[in-house]
Amino acid sequence: MSSAEKGLRATGLCREFAGRDGSVRKAVDGVDLVVRPGELVSVLGPNGAGKTTTVRMLTGLLLPTSGSITVGGYDMVRQRRRAALACGFSLGGDTGLYPRLTAQQNLSFFGMMYGLRGDRLERRAARLLEEVDLADRAKDAVGSFSRGMKQRLHLARALLHDPAVLILDEPSAGLDPQSAASMRALVARLTGEGRSILLTTHDMREAEELSDRIVLMMGGRIRTESTAADLRLAAADRLGHVVNVAFADGRVPAELEHCPGILGEERDGGTVTLRVTDGAASVEWILKTFPGRTTSVSVTPPTLEEVFLDLVAAS
């Protein structure tokens, strides 16, 4: 079995929905995905791109119209029980947990669904509660938990049976910055343990920080797939580079408007942010034109958010 087969693999995944008027709508159209062990892949896309439908198929909640899914080497349709044991998923949000049960009771119940029981289940639940910083709230009803605590409990639930593949749907949605950072650190650690993790998110920073690869979905199809760095570099040809220059005397010279390939500029005191077609050429021109007058010059490709917005607009 190859490493890709041990992880998550979707091939030619399609899902159609029939409308009341007999029309057929393709929500997902020919998606191919591979998440190898130890790899984290983020799926980005605007609302209606087909992310949720894809996640529901990958987790076995929805059957594909065509195509195949293997999780941990098991076919999600023909070997669903085995595949389900290899897959942990968290749909996140405020729901999906029993508010009248305690955190510990929730984990015990969900653990039993995966064949865990007895001391092993109790030990595993206690350890996970500790790992997600909820040990001190283990005996409190989940209804009293904040959204961040529920998100962490969702993650603990997904990890109960120690799945090789983890699918997380917007794990940090609605969290405050501190909780979101804590969640990102936890997810990063899980990847380091050799799991295959598929993450959907609207948070570009999260995607860039955590992902080995980023998949951008639009209209039910994968529009592009690459590392965050490569996506940003590739988009620089279209969007240009951002050059930040700080001048020693606190004044931005007027001649700067003659910088080659300049697309726009934004001044703030003695610093200026230029958008240029060719970052290297512009930096060379600035250093040559204003020798000794600059304190710092940096060039960066467009941000992932700019790339995302550009691709969405282009499609």
Add this chain to the structure above:
Amino acid sequence: MSGLTTDRTGLEQPRLPGASTLLRSLADQLRMHASSPMAVFSALAMPCVFAFVVHSSASDRNATSDLAVGSAGVGMLDSIIVLVVISLLGEKQWKTLYAALGSPGGLVPVVLGRLAGTAVQSLTALPGTLVILALLFGVDGGFDWARWLAGGVLLAFSTASVVGLLGFAVLRYPYSAGMTNGLTGLVMALSALIVPQSALPGPVQKLALVLPQSHVMAWVRGGGTAEVLWAAALTVVFSGLVVLAVRRLENMARRQALPLEA
């Protein structure tokens, strides 16, 4: 901090769930809803009113075992219907069934556990109504305690198996909880809980034989062992129908994206 991977050494592959999930679901049903005042009210108030009406037109002076079981049966029916609706609508509202749908065992052990939980919970009607009837009318000298207890317990589970089909409707159709308004009266009339089966109109008598509760009541009223066997067999048949209905629901959720949420 140690990793979140389990201490894999010495751990066997998790066994496929089933009975343990069902029992846990039953226990959690009681944890979440046992103290529901509505359920207690359903289990005690309505059956005692019925018992009062029946007793006022009967020649017996004291409460007999069939009056006690029949009254409790009305309470069980009412409380099971109320609890099934509350419990399963709660699952839809909390969107908890998706976790079960994605698990190896699917929805069946969870839903059956909830149903069994409602049956156990409805048992409060058995001693509860007896106490009230005893206080109101006294207990008959020939009160058959064994039939009261065994009949009452069997009645709870047979009722849950029949009402399980309502559970399917609650999960399948939006707004189906409204069906409960008529269901209590319909099943109550058909299952000869208050009046003997022989007192039912001809066609209804035949229909009543389909329901396990009718056979339980026939046994409590002095029927033979065959009635108990019929009751048990029909309870199994209705439970099987519930399993098939829930399996169908799973298929609809996976194939047609039927929402399992309110």
